[in-house]
Amino acid sequence: MCTLEKRGDFFILTLTGENDDHRLSPTLIAAVLSALREAKSQATRGSVLITTSQGKFFSNGFDLGWARSAATPSDAFLRLHQMVESFRPIVAELISLPMPTVAVVQGHAAAAGFGLALSHDYVFMRSDRGVLYMSEVDLGLPFPDYFSVLFRAKLGSIAARRDVLLRGTKVRGAEAVKLGIVDGAYDGEEKVKGAGMQLAEKLASRKWNGEIYKEIRKSLYPELCAILGLEVDKPALSKL
């Protein structure tokens, strides 16, 4: 499912299973959510979250197989809706996490899996393998409201938004860097994980106040906060 490991300043959230495509099923969603809340509860100055997976996939999105195995089509729709609604708090936790966040996308990230990566402050992927892909247009699935807002918040380029969301482009590492979707692309799993750790070390060394960091992050994405029901707090000025 997933593990949360503390290594010094870092919280390392790993979606486990080498041969798994890490579908965001209700169980995995619940496990990720509770791991994020655990990290939040243990946050100190200099904490950083790194999210990654094992194997060929970062995450292949919601568990559509589980949805389709429902008794009736309308039950299938309800199952999908359940996953959409339970993933929403994960995005909300990431956008309001009181520490910098880094997604190390060591494999394919599709649909909600791509959304999961994008919910982080910094995203690295591989240049040699793996694509980012919003499959919804190809599958004929409408976007949850907060997905569109997330993508508009995080993808600055209008053409990139259109290519990713409307055209279903499968974006490889170099292209993802060019489109401004990710912060770097590295050749091989070792290198991308190394890059993630190196960035995390730099971020940790700034020893930022997590509450301030979180509020500044939220102010970058007001529309996303609104749709996630995240209030903008005014933290007390404890010291100057």
Next chain:
Amino acid sequence: MCTLEKRGNLFILTLTGDSDDDHRLNPALLATILSSLREAKSQATRGAVLITTSQGKFFSNGFDLGWPESAKRLHQMVQSFQPIVAELISLPMPTIAVVQGHAAAAGFALALCHDYVLMRSDKGVLYMSEVDLGLPLPEYFGVLFRAKVGSVSARRDVLLGGMKIRGAEAVRLGIVDGVHEGEEEVKEAGMRLGEELGNRKWDGGVYGEMRKGLYPELCGVLGLEVGKPVLPTL
């Protein structure tokens, strides 16, 4: 403190002081800047241009945090700076910030309130220090940065990453419009741009309304009315 000088069509607002003065935006300086902007506004004619610059190593190092330490004092400066942002966003003439030195926090925001920003390539950084200082960002600062810095990753690097940005990088990130090597050079470039814009002899009322229309969310948070009908001279 600061001076307002008229040179032909150009209003030159200079934050004055010796070369080590970091032009902290304390209540006195804030009040003087505000009254200078209102003075320039009252004397505006077609072709008028505002150029804002400083003297020495700093453009401005932000609010005066050394002033008696307390949350209330900082809040007061945050409140007093807001009308300056509002005046700049509604000023009936083009505005140019000539950032001849470091611009940090509210000092960086002051520069960004201008239509055009020039800085030095050889010296000076732009830096939003709040994340490093553990200071919350006033709401209108966030809105200002989102209005003026188009790149999503640049906003993250500046506000969330506390990046210190030198001239060439600032151009690359789309934060400034040009860089020049040396204080004389950047000031001359500012004057040249000022003259060029002044020669267009724009109707200031229309110009100010158009500018506000570019930044509706910022106007909203500043309480500035947008879309007030201006009688054009046809």
